[in-house]
Amino acid sequence: MSKELIENAAAMVAYPKGILAADESSPTLTKRFAVNRLESTALTRRDWRETLFSSPGLGEYVSGVILYDETFNQTTTTGLSFPDFLADLGMLPGIKVDTGAKPLAGADGELVTEGLDNLGPRLIDYYAKGARFAKWRAVLQIDRGKPSAVCIQANTHALARYAKLCQESGIVPIVEPEILMEGDHDLAMTSRVAKTVLAAVFDQLRSFDVTLSGMVLKPSMITPGTNGPTASPKAIAEASVECYRDVVPASVAGIALLSGGQSDEAATANLAAMNEIEALPWPITFSFGRALQDTPMKVWASSGQDRQQTQTSLMTRITTTASVLRPRHLISV
Ligand code: 13P
Numbered sequence: 001m002s003k004e005l006i007e008n009a010a011a012m013v014a015y016p017k018g019i020l021a022a023d024e025s026s027p028t029l030t031k032r033f034a035v036n037r038l039e040s041t042a043l044t045r046r047d048w049r050e051t052l053f054s055s056p057g058l059g060e061y062v063s064g065v066i067l068y069d070e071t072f073n074q075t076t077t078t079g080l081s082f083p084d085f086l087a088d089l090g091m092l093p094g095i096k097v098d099t100g101a102k103p104l105a106g107a108d109g110e111l112v113t114e115g116l117d118n119l120g121p122r123l124i125d126y127y128a129k130g131a132r133f134a135k136w137r138a139v140l141q142i143d144r145g146k147p148s149a150v151c152i153q154a155n156t157h158a159l160a161r162y163a164k165l166c167q168e169s170g171i172v173p174i175v176e177p178e179i180l181m182e183g184d185h186d187l188a189m190t191s192r193v194a195k196t197v198l199a200a201v202f203d204q205l206r207s208f209d210v211t212l213s214g215m216v217l218k219p220s221m222i223t224p225g226t227n228g229p230t231a232s233p234k235a236i237a238e239a240s241v242e243c244y245r246d247v248v249p250a251s252v253a254g255i256a257l258l259s260g261g262q263s264d265e266a267a268t269a270n271l272a273a274m275n276e277i278e279a280l281p282w283p284i285t286f287s288f289g290r291a292l293q294d295t296p297m298k299v300w301a302s303s304g305q306d307r308q309q310t311q312t313s314l315m316t317r318i319t320t321t322a323s324v325l326r327p328r329h330l331i332s333v
Contacts, residue, residue: 002214010213010253010254012063012253013063014283015328017062018322019062021258022289023066024289026045029048047305049082050085051307051311052310056311061321067094072093095131097119097123098114100115101114104150112155113158114158135173136159138159140177147179159177163205174218174256176218177198185228186224186229187235199247213253216255216256221274233270236270238273248282250282257288258288263291264290272324295317
């Protein structure tokens, strides 16, 4: 496996950095803009993202930014492509390559993430335009009989095919099996489901001979359901790390967590508690979307799209989040 791939995977999770997930599809970003009474056009989406990415000092805490195809192919006001703009600032450009979660045939409302058609040539094109990592998100829900075995199988198989195609194109795959928080289940139930799902993910990755040191795992934190009994950050961190230790091989470059709709404070407190645990075999960092962007987006809206105030708000979120990370030599024994 290429040296570049392994180096880029390590750089994505290197202390004291994490990943900024800014790859909302245009319909999803339109919904988030609507909550803040912001108009959504290709131009306003570009301005929002350019404002975030040009925040002074961002590259000190952000190793890479996940882009959506629209942004990836847009140019900044200075006339650069977004991948070139990020690379010039020392951040790795990433690209979301799945085409979304669609109903899985025969599986009572469950979803399978699509996007494998033509993925090989698309990845070659993305690499040529500067992408150095990619993302594919599978979504699984916890409910009676869910996630079903067939849903786990279909999603993990697709994740592994995607990951292998990425590595063949010199692109680091972020493998993201998200277990949604909706439901009234408890922490133990999420932990059981996550172990089953993550074990299936690594079985499939092994079947496709994916190099684990050239990938980043992006799981959800092990939390209770949103309507389930609450749990402390310590309990969430212990359940998460116990689960990952059981099923995530030490050779994986790192774990970059999604925030999944938790408040920014909750996501950061849970990340902090995980980083307090000694002797982790991998770095555990952030790859948050909403937990980094929700507050700055409110500022963007209320300030009449003031760049400086919005960037200050983003940098406060980023530095607060990155400050809970601990360097590897303090983590491992
Ligand atoms: P959230 O942190 O908002 O869950 O987004 C991260 C992400 O990339 C989801 O696919």
